Amino acid sequence: MNTFDLAIIGGTVVHSTGRSQVNIGVEDGRIAYVGPHSFNARETIDATGLIVLPGGVDTHVHLMDPSATDREDFPAGTRAAAGAGVTTIIEHTHSGPIRSGQGLLEKVEYLKGRSNVDFGLAAHAWTGESNAVRSLWEAGVAYFKVFTCTTHGVPGHNAGALLAHLKATSDIGARSLIHCEDESIAGDAQLALIEAGRLDGGVLPEWRSRDAEVSAAAVAALLVRRTQAKATIAHVSHPEVAGYVLRERQAGGDLAAECCPQYFVLREEEANTQGALRKFTPPARARHDSDETDMWRLLREGTLTHISSDHAPSTLEQKAAGDIWHSQFGLPGLDTTMPTLVDAVFRGHLAWEDIARVYGETPARLYGFWGKKGAIRVGFDADFAIFDPAAAWVLENASIQSKASWSPYSGKTFHGKLSRTILRGITIADGDQVMDSRTGKWLPGAGASNTPQ
Numbered sequence: 001m002n003t004f005d006l007a008i009i010g011g012t013v014v015h016s017t018g019r020s021q022v023n024i025g026v027e028d029g030r031i032a033y034v035g036p037h038s039f040n041a042r043e044t045i046d047a048t049g050l051i052v053l054p055g056g057v058d059t060h061v062h063l064m065d066p067s068a069t070d071r072e073d074f075p076a077g078t079r080a081a082a083g084a085g086v087t088t089i090i091e092h093t094h095s096g097p098i099r100s101g102q103g104l105l106e107k108v109e110y111l112k113g114r115s116n117v118d119f120g121l122a123a124h125a126w127t128g129e130s131n132a133v134r135s136l137w138e139a140g141v142a143y144f145k146v147f148t149c150t151t152h153g154v155p156g157h158n159a160g161a162l163l164a165h166l167k168a169t170s171d172i173g174a175r176s177l178i179h180c181e182d183e184s185i186a187g188d189a190q191l192a193l194i195e196a197g198r199l200d201g202g203v204l205p206e207w208r209s210r211d212a213e214v215s216a217a218a219v220a221a222l223l224v225r226r227t228q229a230k231a232t233i234a235h236v237s238h239p240e241v242a243g244y245v246l247r248e249r250q251a252g253g254d255l256a257a258e259c260c261p262q263y264f265v266l267r268e269e270e271a272n273t274q275g276a277l278r279k280f281t282p283p284a285r286a287r288h289d290s291d292e293t294d295m296w297r298l299l300r301e302g303t304l305t306h307i308s309s310d311h312a313p314s315t316l317e318q319k320a321a322g323d324i325w326h327s328q329f330g331l332p333g334l335d336t337t338m339p340t341l342v343d344a345v346f347r348g349h350l351a352w353e354d355i356a357r358v359y360g361e362t363p364a365r366l367y368g369f370w371g372k373k374g375a376i377r378v379g380f381d382a383d384f385a386i387f388d389p390a391a392a393w394v395l396e397n398a399s400i401q402s403k404a405s406w407s408p409y410s411g412k413t414f415h416g417k418l419s420r421t422i423l424r425g426i427t428i429a430d431g432d433q434v435m436d437s438r439t440g441k442w443l444p445g446a447g448a449s450n451t452p453q
């Protein structure tokens, strides 16, 4: 065999379907060999005793760049990704939405030299603008973000507007990521709570209720199936929502169900004491240990298809500004999503193979990056997250790379510690040290008619 640029030897290499102790050879940023043989390489990483996962693929990320960079930006947000073993993200920013092909190309240009990991960019579906869908898709957006309720300044799609959007995407095979909360149900609840003078954190689950999420998700899933569109139901917060998505999938709909760590490990009641620090929507729904166990089971079984962070950070000061109605929505999540999945292996909820599937293969396949991203296979990009399964660590705010500088999980012990993150053959995080390498590249979406930059 020829001499490779990089060898990763002796590690336990994880695929979605199994794992084995094999060597990996990397040439020109791509995986050139996976197997039992020894070979020469210019650099060798001894991964004996370590777990080698495909680099994480996080397809729901908000980095606020450009626009709200006091909350987050691409350099800091992608350091958070690198420091957690995530090598690919799909980003969209509500306060700086992409609504045209030109807008996409301007953002790609602006982001040159600002990203530490490879990234796709999503567009925002805008009511009354479904005729823009084709040119956005051909320009290379990764998906269309759709709101069913007016949120973060983005207009909500009622059933009629959603139907028009889905028909437009169905014609060209584009995927949508649909945020599901019924506008009228959440709006009526908000009016009643404000009239009652409520300012406590406990308003969150009453305002952003299970009824609002379930009814919007059921209607969206139905329309996706009827239009033969492709869609992902965003941040499915509890098993009842997953059930409606599954029903339409089994009836023939091309429907994925995304979930995020906050719907497994945070509890609904925390809103009462934590207020704005638990203001994200839909809010946490789990009430008992058994609710968490049910969610992990649905993820293992594939009813919940994949994991994302829904990273949408604010600093503690920004979270404290204004009352519960006016404080920022969202949680920092890129720093902690992969660690939460790895810890779940030690808690008996997941196998290593599940991580390769739900935070690698499945999101890569859904959004058109399969063949490059999401698995350790010859020809794929040499993206790896290498973990030491024997190490445990305690998360502190000081170790958060995001501009948020805090986490709802601070103080918690995580089992399994990141040893190294590698993007296209280059180390971008080594232990606790995160490089600011800025070598991340834009990944055009599946509909792109141009060649990659």
Ligand SMILES: [Zn+2]
Residues within 6 Å of the ligand: 060, 062, 310, 312
């Ligand atoms: Zn989001």
